[in-house]
Amino acid sequence: MSRVDTFHPFARALxxxxxxxxxxxxxxxxxxxxxxxxxxxxLLSIHRPLGITIFILALIRLGFRLTHxxxxxxxxxxxxxxxxxxxxxxxxxxxxxxxxxxxxxxxSAGNFPVxxxxxxxxxxxxxxxxxxxxxxxxxxxxxxxxxxxxxLAHMGAALMHGLIRRDGVLESMTGGSND
Amino acid sequence: MQEPKKRPPPANLAxxxxxxxxxxxxxxxxxxxxxxxxxxxxxxxxxxxxxxxASGGDHPGFRRNHAKGICVGGYFEASGALAKxxxxxxxxxxxxxxxxxxxxxxxxxxxxxxxxxxxxxxxxFDLADGEQWRTGMNAMPVFPVSTPQAFxxxxxxxxxxxxxxxxNPDKAKAFFMSHPETGPFLGWIKTAKPAPSYVDExxxxxxxxxxxxxxGQRHAVRWKVVPExxxxxxGGPAASDTDYLDADLTRRLAQGPVRWHLQMILAAPGxxxxxxxxxxxxxxxxxxxxxxxxxxxxxxxxxxxxDVNYDPTILPRGIEISGDPIIVARSxxxxxxxxxxxxxxxxxxxxxxPKEDQR
Numbered sequence: 001m002s003r004v005d006t007f008h009p010f011a012r013a014l015x016x017x018x019x020x021x022x023x024x025x026x027x028x029x030x031x032x033x034x035x036x037x038x039x040x041x042x043l044l045s046i047h048r049p050l051g052i053t054i055f056i057l058a059l060i061r062l063g064f065r066l067t068h069x070x071x072x073x074x075x076x077x078x079x080x081x082x083x084x085x086x087x088x089x090x091x092x093x094x095x096x097x098x099x100x101x102x103x104x105x106x107x108s109a110g111n112f113p114v115x116x117x118x119x120x121x122x123x124x125x126x127x128x129x130x131x132x133x134x135x136x137x138x139x140x141x142x143x144x145x146x147x148x149x150x151x152l153a154h155m156g157a158a159l160m161h162g163l164i165r166r167d168g169v170l171e172s173m174t175g176g177s178n179d
Numbered sequence: 180m181q182e183p184k185k186r187p188p189p190a191n192l193a194x195x196x197x198x199x200x201x202x203x204x205x206x207x208x209x210x211x212x213x214x215x216x217x218x219x220x221x222x223x224x225x226x227x228x229x230x231x232x233a234s235g236g237d238h239p240g241f242r243r244n245h246a247k248g249i250c251v252g253g254y255f256e257a258s259g260a261l262a263k264x265x266x267x268x269x270x271x272x273x274x275x276x277x278x279x280x281x282x283x284x285x286x287x288x289x290x291x292x293x294x295x296x297x298x299x300x301x302x303x304f305d306l307a308d309g310e311q312w313r314t315g316m317n318a319m320p321v322f323p324v325s326t327p328q329a330f331x332x333x334x335x336x337x338x339x340x341x342x343x344x345x346x347n348p349d350k351a352k353a354f355f356m357s358h359p360e361t362g363p364f365l366g367w368i369k370t371a372k373p374a375p376s377y378v379d380e381x382x383x384x385x386x387x388x389x390x391x392x393x394x395g396q397r398h399a400v401r402w403k404v405v406p407e408x409x410x411x412x413x414g415g416p417a418a419s420d421t422d423y424l425d426a427d428l429t430r431r432l433a434q435g436p437v438r439w440h441l442q443m444i445l446a447a448p449g450x451x452x453x454x455x456x457x458x459x460x461x462x463x464x465x466x467x468x469x470x471x472x473x474x475x476x477x478x479x480x481x482x483x484x485x486d487v488n489y490d491p492t493i494l495p496r497g498i499e500i501s502g503d504p505i506i507v508a509r510s511x512x513x514x515x516x517x518x519x520x521x522x523x524x525x526x527x528x529x530x531x532x533p534k535e536d537q538r
Contacts, residue, residue, distance in 0.1 A: 026210065027209070027210065027213050030210060030213045030214035031213045031214070033224070033511075033514075034213075034214055034215035034221070034223045034224070034225075035215075035221075035223070035224075035511065036222055036223065036224055036227065036327045036504075036507065036508040036511045036512065037327070037504065037507065037508075038502070038504065038507055040224075040507050040508075040510065040511045041492060041500065041507045041510065110486075110488065110517070110521070111486065111487070112311075112488075112490075112493065113309060113310055113311045113493065115310075118496045118499075119310065119495070119496035121308075121309045121310065123309070128486065129486075129525075130485075130486045130520075130521035130524040130525055131521070131524060131525025131526070131527075132525070133486075133517075133518075133521045133525075134518060134521040134522035134524070134525040134527050135525060135527065137518050137521075137522075138518075138522070138527065148210060152203055152206060152207060155202070155203065155206070156199055156202075156203045159198075159199040159202060160199060163189070163195040163198065163199060164189065164192070164195055164196065164199075166186055166189060
């Protein structure tokens, strides 16, 4: 468990839990804005509390990541891959924290109640204003795209490490052995 | 890992790459499916708003439907009589401020007031605990159609033909022939006349909702706001006057606040709760929930109602949506209209600018 080449079990647990939540969130978001049926409403009612859950978990995870060393990448990884790995990881952290804040801020700017469940609202975090609403709403859309594409690249790279390079990077997060 | 073991290349390298590619393509494909890119025939909120925009014309900054209107302000004073049917503090008693909007259906903000025999009243109740209730009501007894798809088809069938600039009556006729549920609406609109005043109209929720009481019991309802003072009947506007409603409202408010009673109509067992084309019989139990008092008006170009999306799914606890599919479709479509007009208002790149002087 204390091997230096795997992530801490807590980090691994958070990673896999959040991967499910975030992927669910991206699908919920894409589905709710393109449907007019009853599912539009229940997807929306999942979207807000799930977003806040991801936000809180992301803060915990960021705090843990900054205080716990991550296993180093293999020494023989090309420089561009190392850059892509680090860049995409920090991008994912940034999006995990920014997306819920933008969603919350966007509802605040539109003067919508930020209802997590019936009868429970979060307070607004931004003043109401149409231009602010529209900018944040568009940012939410385009950053969701960026999030999904970064996720795809992250997943593809993880599989590449596990299936092609077989260098222990995937196992550092699965906790399994690469031997 | 610091000293990577040199491994031989894995067996079946091409198969491994193909597997990775397959996983990525399947996940991306699932996302594309959920987002509607693989099913262009799917009815999306965007297509509904595109159809309304094609029908009403391009009017940047305005709502895509009910584009012509005026802001009103005031409060709701609860009677307390509804408190045993809904747990919302709104109905317990006391005053709650409202931001309202009186409007004409249709996407043309310059339409003549006499062009349509329907007026609408939207309200946002701002509860003390931060909850809101938003409702959009129309002065008509039933909705023409029961489903979002039929609403879309109706909008397309009655839109101006690009060739002639006028709706094609054959298309409208074909639509109504193939949609018998439009019967009650057509029967009503045949005799409906454009009202000379917003103030004398009774506005109805048309869609049914549920109230939930403190014990968790739910009650199917529709509601209406009924003017307290009966119509004065002092004659309609001059035939040449196309903008008489706003002037009438200002005149009426100069004499004092105008009041409507919010009446909740309780469904009897068997009354249709999910079909807005079917009226309920007149003898249903009705509860006077309180009075909507309107004491001010502002132009919509800079009034407080301008940036309000009167989304009917924004409800306080104690009121819930029913299975009526029109309610959710309204919410989904209003969101698209709201983003378009706030984007235009905020001069986002790629949006048309509102004509500041005309709104």
